[in-house]
Amino acid sequence: MAxxxxxxxxxxxxxxxxTSAPVVEVGVLSADMDLLGQVGGGWSPQVGRLYRDARRWxxxxxxxxxxxxxxxxxxxxxxxxxxxxxxxxxRRRGMGGSARSMIISMVVLIAACAVWVAMVPRVSTVPRSxxxxxxxxxxxxAQQKWQVALPQGLSSDWVPTNVRLLRYDGKAPSxxxxxxxxxxxxxxxxxxxxxxxxxxxxQTGFRAETGQQISLAGVAWTKVENKDNDQRSxxxxxxxxxxxxxxxxxxxxxxxxxxxxxxxxxx
Numbered sequence: 001m002a003x004x005x006x007x008x009x010x011x012x013x014x015x016x017x018x019t020s021a022p023v024v025e026v027g028v029l030s031a032d033m034d035l036l037g038q039v040g041g042g043w044s045p046q047v048g049r050l051y052r053d054a055r056r057w058x059x060x061x062x063x064x065x066x067x068x069x070x071x072x073x074x075x076x077x078x079x080x081x082x083x084x085x086x087x088x089x090x091r092r093r094g095m096g097g098s099a100r101s102m103i104i105s106m107v108v109l110i111a112a113c114a115v116w117v118a119m120v121p122r123v124s125t126v127p128r129s130x131x132x133x134x135x136x137x138x139x140x141x142a143q144q145k146w147q148v149a150l151p152q153g154l155s156s157d158w159v160p161t162n163v164r165l166l167r168y169d170g171k172a173p174s175x176x177x178x179x180x181x182x183x184x185x186x187x188x189x190x191x192x193x194x195x196x197x198x199x200x201x202x203q204t205g206f207r208a209e210t211g212q213q214i215s216l217a218g219v220a221w222t223k224v225e226n227k228d229n230d231q232r233s234x235x236x237x238x239x240x241x242x243x244x245x246x247x248x249x250x251x252x253x254x255x256x257x258x259x260x261x262x263x264x265x266x267x
Contacts, residue, residue: 130160133177140165140175147241147266148175148191154262157182172199175243179259187249187259195244203246204233213237216261223253234260241265 130136137148144165151158162178172195178188190203205226212223214234224233233248234256240263247260 130163133160133163136163149240149263149265151262152264181251181255185251187251190246191243205229205231
């Protein structure tokens, strides 16, 4: 009985050659303890060798039970292979990375474009020249039975921009001929039949006469100025071909006088 137990025990205890520590199974130790009890406290040669090898591997002060895992499996030598050292996980930077750089670049680009646009010279207004101004004047004269006036002998720097008959509810129609002067400011001719004082004030910006009169080509004109609107006007003392006449605009006095002195009716 004892010999059979020893044979069974030695077949389940294996020693590996080389420098590796012996592998001891739970069943081996259990069988050996049973064998010791059956033989009355004696040690078989196989059990003695197995026990000595296990103590030698486990170290001084240890027992063979130190080799048994909590789960009842086979105890093995601890794995001393170093864990692979990977690169640390990247740190999230939020707006501190490429997004913030992109926003800064866009702001710089927009600022540069704004400076460039501000430096480029551009014309604030482009006057549209009216074609066939004499033809429009003849049509209005025929319609109203008037002899409307037009400037004559002006240079090409005077550009007609608005030539038509103006009609307003409750007011007399007015012949309007607007020009852009060489200075870039605007001058207009206003004419009507039997114009009242109210009509004159409408054209001059509701400002009184300055009291100063000038003579242009033997014709008297009265100066009227509206400093609040930067508007200056010349009011013809006598009607021109039966039409009350006002020359007004934001141009200087010299250009107003040049325009008013060139007016001729029925041309």
